[in-house]
Amino acid sequence: MRIALFATCIVDAMYPKVALATVRILERLGHEVVFPPGQGCCSQMHVNSGYVEDALPVVRNHVRTFMEADYDLAVAPSGSCVASLGHQQPDVARSCGDEGLARDAEVVASRTLELSQLLTDVLGVTDAAAQLGSWFPHTVTYHPSCHGMRLLRLGSRQEDLLRTVADIDLRPLPDAEECCGFGGTFALKNPDVSAAIAEEKIEKVTASGASLCTGGDASCLLHLDGAMHRREARGQDGRPLRTVHLAEILAATRENPLEVDGPVELSIPASAGVRRGLSARVQEARR
Template identity: 80%
Template sequence: MKIALFATCIVDAMYPRVAHATVQILERLGHEVVFPAGQGCCAQMHVNSGYMADALPVVRNHVKTFTEADYDLAVAPSGSCVASLGHQQPMVARRGGDEGLAKDAEAVASRTYELAQLLTDVLGVTDSAAQLGSWFPHAVTYHPSCHGMRLLRLGDRQKDLLRSVGGIDFHELPDAEECCGFGGTFALKNADVSGAMAEAKIANVTASGASLCSGGDASCLMHLGGAMSRRGSTGADGTPLRTVHLAEILASTREEPLDVSGPLELSIPGGKATVRRRESADTATTAPASATQPASQPTTEEVSR
C-alpha cells in the first residue's frame, strides 16, 4: 500500500524524529511511504482562534496537496490534526461559500488516519512486539489527548499498542481523561490556567510510578515535557521525567533502540528514513525524511543537539 505522510506543523518543525519513526513503522510492515511536498498546516490554530477567512487558503492548500498526490491512504502522528481535517476543514470551506472545496475536504479526511487508527483498524496490528518488533524496556504511562479521545474516539487503540510492546513496564495514569492544559493557543491566551492543568497532569504522571509519559500528539507532549523540564520533575527511578511519542516507542527495537539516557532521539542507521517526496503531480524522488523539511526548519540531527 502507498501511504502519504501528513507530518503536521509541530512534528515538522520541532519533532522530525516522530516523522522518522512513523515512516519506519510503516516500511517495516511493507508499505511505501510518500510525502506530498506541498503540505503545510491543517488550519486548526486559525479556526480555534476564530480567523475563518485566514483559515480558508490554508484549508485550500491542504486539500489541493492531498487531492493531487498519488497514494492510497494518508496518516498523521497527531489525533488533533486528523480531527481538524474532518471536523473543521469542511466547515471552513462552506463558510467561505465553496461547496466543492468542502466536498473535496471531506474526501481527503475520509482517507486520512491517525497513526494508531491506521495500524489497528486498517493494517490489523494488535501485537506491537510480534508484528512490529517493538521493544522498549522502560516504565511508561500514557496520556490520551483530548481530540483523539473525544473527536476521533480512539478509545484504547494507542494504549493497547503500547501495552503490547516488548519489555515495556506499563503504568496506568490516574485521571487520564483530564486535559493536559495545552489546547493550542489556549496555552498562550490562558497561560496561568494552562500551567496549573499541566502541573496536575504531571503530578498524576509521577503518581503512576512511570519515568516516561507517552501519547499520540506531539503538541501535548511538548507542553507537558516543557513543564516537566522547568520544574525539574523526576520519575520513579529518579531520572528526569520526560515525554515520548507513541510512534517512537513503536519504532524502537532491540537492534535500534530509542535512547532515553539523553535527548530523546531515535537511533536510525545513517540517520536516514526513506520516504518518497513528490516534486510534482507526476514525478517523485527518494529522499531521507529530514530532506522533506523546509530549509528553515530543524532536522532530526539539529533537534538532538
C-alpha cells in the same frame, strides 16, 4: 499499500524524529510511504482562534496537496490534526461559500487516519512486538489527548498497542482523561491556566511511578515536556521525567533501541519555517 505522510506542523518543526519513526513502522510492514510536497498546516490554529477567513487558504492548500497526490491512504502521527481535517476543514469551506472545496475536504479527511487507527483498523496490527519488533524496556505511562478521545474516538487503540510492546512497563495514569492544558493557542492566551493544568497532569504522571509519559499527539507532549523541565529547573522533582511519542516507542527495536536516558534535546530545524526539508530527511533516513 501506498501511504501518504501528513507530518503536521509541530512534528515537522519540533519532532521530526516522530515522522521518521512513523515511516519506519510502515515500511517495516512492507508499505510504501510518500511525502506530498507543499503540505502545510491543517488550519486548526486559525479556526480555534476564530480566524475562519484566514483559515480558508490554509484549507485550500491542504486539500489541493492531498487531492493531487497519488496514494491509497494518508496518515498523521497526530490525532488533533486528523480530527481538524474532518471536523473543521469542511466547515471552514462552507462558511466561506466554497461548497466544492468542502466536498473535496471531506474526501481528503475520509482518506486520512491517525497512526493507531491505520495500524489497528486497516493494517491489522494487534501485537507490536510480534509484527513490528517493538521493544522498549522502560517504565511508561500513557496520556490520551482530548481530540483523540473525544473527536476521533480512538478508544483504547493506542494503549492496546503499547501493551503489546516487548518488555514495556506500562503504568496506569490517574485521571488520564483530563486535559494536559495545551489547547493550541489557549496556552498562549491563558498561560497561567494552561501551566496550572499541566502541573496537575505532571503530578499524576509522577504518581504513576513512570519515568516516561507517552501519547499520540506531539503538541500535548511538547506542553508536558516544557512543564517537566520547569519543575526540574525549580528543583521540584527527585527524578527526571520525559515524554516520548507513541510512534517512537513502536519503531524502537532491540537492534535499534530508542535512547531515552539523559536530557532530551528537541531536533529543531535550522530555519524557523515549518515544512523545511522533512521529505529530504525521510529520504536520508532510508539510506
